[in-house]
Amino acid sequence: MAPHDLRRPFKRPAISDQQRRRELSLQRQAQNRLDAQHHARRLASTLLFLQPPQSDPTSEPEPDPEPEPEIAPEPK
């Protein structure tokens, strides 16, 4: 139980540049992840708007689909 060291940072900035580099990288990665996610969702939303529900590729095939070309354009 030696006396406890009580030195505080002296004339030093609160965070080091190394810490800043780490944090900025994490921020960039988080932003890129968000962008990738948005991109995926935006594609999906665009499809949602472009496609009438009947032409959804993930839905069960309808026995007798009735497309409505006069309301929504055909998907490419």
Next chain:
Amino acid sequence: VAGIELPHKQWPELVEALLSNIHQLPAHTRQATLETLGYICEEVSPDAVDQDHVNKILTAVVQGMNASESNNDVRLAATRALYNALGFAQANFSNDMERDYIMRVVCEATLCPELKIRQAAFECLVAISSTYYEKLAPYIQDIFNITAKAVKEDEEPVALQAIEFWSSVCDEEIDILEEYGGDFTGDSDIPCFYFVKQALPVLVPMLLETLLKQEEDQDQDEGAWNIAMAGGTCLGLIARTVGDDVVPLVMPFIEENITKPDWRQREAATYAFGSILEGPSPDKLIPLVNIALSFMLTALMQDPNNHVKDTTAWTLGRMFEFLHGSALETPIITQTNIQQIITVLLQSMKDVPNVAEKACGALYFLAQGYEDAGSSSSPLAPFFQEIVQALLTVTHREDAGESRLRTAAYETLNEVVRCSTDETAPMVLQLVPLIMMELHQTLEGQKLSSDEREKQNELQGLLCGCLQVIIQKLGSSEATKYVFMQYADQMMALFLRVFASRSATAHEEAMLAIGALAYAAGADFVKYMPEFYRYLEMGLQNFEDYQVCAITVGVVGDICRALEDKVLPYCDGIMTQLLKDLSSNQLHRSVKPPIFSCFGDIALAIGENFEKYLMYAMPMLQSAAELSAHISGADDDMLEYTNSLRNGILEAYSGIFQGFKGSSKTQLLMPFAPHVLQFLDSLYMEKDMDDAVSKTAIGVLGDLADTLGSNAGPLIQQSVSSRDFLSECLSSDDHLIRESAEWAKLAISRAISF
């Protein structure tokens, strides 16, 4: 041994056995017993010892500290034991009588003739101020008198502790006042007693006196810590605690001393001014800084004393750090004075290493103040070339190893690059071959002593860090990226060679730089993968230097986004390693949330090819989700960690659902849907997730609905999340949450419209 056995209730008789020694005659037995009790309290968590034993330990310890104990060794052991036992004394500090008694004995011990006992007693007061701040009120006047006397008259080790008491009270009050002003909590559990504000009129003059007690050459000694340094640090904390009120108490001291012939007086005055620049309002400080600025610039050039120049450059740095930037209405740096400021700082970078280091630091914050210039013109642009040249010259100084000078120069170069604008991009580009050449030189295999190698590794870390900043800067705009990428092959070859060193810091920096390069290179990065892969795997296996592991996990994400499905050949290896990391007890827990997020990155990149990993990843995600859903009673740290874990899990789900979107294999995810929805429901019911988790969670609901479509319609309709949680998020104040909720609403309406 007690540290291991007591928590398991395997040595119940130990404390009683020790306590029976306390009344033994031989002093050394009492001393050894108190030391042992102290060690036990240091090692064992307070909940492993029952209150009855705590009471008896405290009684024995406080008795040992009492003035009636004639043996100083016993008294010292008891005082040090109390320091360790304070964490156990919650109940005793809630009892007025017991607390009064403990406080009286501690305060008496601060007056003991034996220095070590006084020092240990002040250490107890410091610990009490942080552990039992809310109980201090009845004693604060006495403590003030005791600490003031110690600061003025006692020997240095004791005076340092007495100052530390007030620094510690400042820490507490800064935390409480921050919570008062916080947007979220609105209030603090502990009220602020404004001890510092009340003591201000006597506390500040007392600390100003300490500033005059500098040691010769303290700035050249990295390990120095003395009463002047502690006093100035405390004054800085006081300024942060009380703000404007400190200014009128300090200004007369500055005015009186700043032009005195004795360097100690000039330095103390400058240090006092630098110390109060964080905390008070800009309105209060800017008029003073406007006057001080030109005085300081002259002093930095002309003062004959290095110590004064060191503190002057540091003070200029503090002015730029806190009072210069786009957020401030009145600029302290204008077209009229910027030329002089830069000339003085660059000139000062040729001064002795400690002064030059502070000048670099000032330039760092000068550049930082222009970071919001964006792509428009920066006032620093006309000086860019000159600044960069001066910084590079500093890195080549023979004595750049002293006072962290080389590090400071590279770090300032980083900030200058970060805050640069398009107009100076060609000059940043010119830096690339220069820094690469420097890095190349560090890799040439000379035989080095271990000391030299350590310095070499440090330099490699700095150079990789600098290249990382440049890659990030030039890679962020299409125009500059194209030209810059001509260096990519050479740069990558250098980074790979850095992995041959054994330095964790160098690895970390090289890995960060490679992540930035992958982002800039996009799909072209694939050509580096055959060579780079082994280092990626090595990084993921580095449990010991968990920072390296964490950064490597982030780089896997960068690579996934850059390569998309071309990352597939490497995924078996990467997933194997990530799953191992998750199962490991050795790996620091902070790395686990990013690993889950990384699953999402991989799944989004390789789409339905993630199929073969589902059987491994999903059970891990499920069990982590179950663990993280309910954490009632956890403290703030635990809640913060849990929320980061939840976020990682949700990002994994999001990536997996989106990755499978549109594939013929979406039905493979159906079996997991009930669990995911249940997880979202329980998060909603727990009401303890933060905004980031809310945003990700409601987004996952959309991703699930989007990918599984009508198959999941009935399940979604049954979930609470699709109703209450969604409608709460749709009307959230946070636009990111609203945006995710809009997405979920759209995807759900489609899924259930069949």
